[in-house]
Amino acid sequence: MDSKIVNLRSKLEIYKADSGGGNIADCPVRDVIQGINNKWSSLLMMALAEKPYRFGELRRLVPDISQRMLTQTLHDLQRDGYVHREVFPTKPPSVEYSLTDLGRSMFGPLHQLLQWAERNHGAVRDARAAFDNTQA
Amino acid sequence: MDSKIVNLRSKLEIYKADSGGGNIADCPVRDVIQGINNKWSSLLMMALAEKPYRFGELRRLVPDISQRMLTQTLHDLQRDGYVHREVFPTKPPSVEYSLTDLGRSMFGPLHQLLQWAERNHGAVRDARAAFDNTQA
DNA sequence: TAGTGCTGGTCTCTTTTTGAGACTTATATA
DNA sequence: TATATAAGTCTCAAAAAGAGACCAGCACTA
Numbered sequence: 001m002d003s004k005i006v007n008l009r010s011k012l013e014i015y016k017a018d019s020g021g022g023n024i025a026d027c028p029v030r031d032v033i034q035g036i037n038n039k040w041s042s043l044l045m046m047a048l049a050e051k052p053y054r055f056g057e058l059r060r061l062v063p064d065i066s067q068r069m070l071t072q073t074l075h076d077l078q079r080d081g082y083v084h085r086e087v088f089p090t091k092p093p094s095v096e097y098s099l100t101d102l103g104r105s106m107f108g109p110l111h112q113l114l115q116w117a118e119r120n121h122g123a124v125r126d127a128r129a130a131f132d133n134t135q136a
Numbered sequence: 137m138d139s140k141i142v143n144l145r146s147k148l149e150i151y152k153a154d155s156g157g158g159n160i161a162d163c164p165v166r167d168v169i170q171g172i173n174n175k176w177s178s179l180l181m182m183a184l185a186e187k188p189y190r191f192g193e194l195r196r197l198v199p200d201i202s203q204r205m206l207t208q209t210l211h212d213l214q215r216d217g218y219v220h221r222e223v224f225p226t227k228p229p230s231v232e233y234s235l236t237d238l239g240r241s242m243f244g245p246l247h248q249l250l251q252w253a254e255r256n257h258g259a260v261r262d263a264r265a266a267f268d269n270t271q272a
Numbered sequence: 273t274a275g276t277g278c279t280g281g282t283c284t285c286t287t288t289t290t291g292a293g294a295c296t297t298a299t300a301t302a
Numbered sequence: 303t304a305t306a307t308a309a310g311t312c313t314c315a316a317a318a319a320g321a322g323a324c325c326a327g328c329a330c331t332a
Binding site for chain 3: 227
């Protein structure tokens with residue numbers, strides 16, 4: 001069982017935990033991925049990859065995000081270094097969010113995944129329908 | 137504001153909602169992505185990309201997933217067509233999970249993203265430290 | 273023959289996360 | 303004077319996730 005954890009670590013060359021303790025849970029890749037892999041992050045990355053947006057623009061662009069989660073997700077993206085936040089001294093002050101170089105770098109592979117989803121959503125929809133049929 | 141939604145749609149060529157209503161919320165890409173983009177899916181995909189595993193093996197492989205979420209995530213991955221579930225008539229019966237062709241196809245771009253995370257977790261860690269410093 | 277462990281789950285309860293929506297502060301406009 | 307706008311915060315309710323007990327059927331052991 002433990003040997004299988006080691007096995008997965010080596011095969012994927014991805015589970016190189018800094019701790020060295022072999023505990024899959026404090027794996028740096030998971031740490032990074034969980035910042036990217038959540039409901040709103042990829043959507044906001046997608047928007048900001050197009051061009052910088054202000055807070056209110058993003059809110060209108062993604063109407064079903066709550067203000068609370070927009071604030072929080074942008075904050076997390078900024079903390080992880082993907083997004084730059086700039087305040088302009090207008091009245092009232094406006095805030096612009098844009099991708100950093102790191103953000104643009106990360107958006108490369110993310111975009112590939114999004115494109116896969118675009119190309120294959122038909123297949124996924126069919127799979128769901130088939131599955132739901134066999135269950136019923 | 138509505139023109140900006142259309143703008144994002146066209147630029148990214150990704151928001152082609154079946155509804156045609158222009159509502160970003162019922163976008164097929166988001167529908168697919170949310171199945172992939174969650175805490176445990178990518179981790180289980182990563183494990184199954186290596187080789188098929190049984191339920192209990194996966195549980196030991198990812199010690200911090202609850203049995204409840206393992207069941208549910210595997211179920212969702214199966215429903216979306218990424219994972220095949222096969223019951224073997226051993227005593228007690230064992231269940232093996234493996235990737236389908238669709239699953240392997242999706243793992244391609246997902247793997248690219250995981251590799252990005254592997255290569256750049258240092259940069260992300262540094263960004264977090266810097267951010268936390270300016271806040272304190 | 274009673275006890276233990278293995279399999280792959282489900283069920284219930286608690287904790288965490290998310291969502292909905294009111295509220296803020298300062299300024300500009302009607 | 304009343305209203306709007308900006309970018310949030312705050313509170314409360316709802317949804318999702320985690321912890322851990324429990325289940326059935328069979329094999330092995332004492």
